[in-house]
Amino acid sequence: MSLPAKRRSRSEARRGRSHQALKKVVLFKCPKCGKAILPHRACGFCGFYNGREVIKIKLATKKGKQ
């Protein structure tokens, strides 16, 4: 088992912790279906990016195997 070699001062510890904040998630609206999507990525719901369908989306409702 390894232990910290030296005790960190209060200010050192706090300064390090100042970088631990979480970033706010950036959300975009799909121009086609209006769902919230990540920017610069194809929409996971309709597969559209930059005005055209770039990925094929399988239907969520499964009606038998095809």
Ligand SMILES: [Zn+2]
């Ligand atoms: Zn979409």
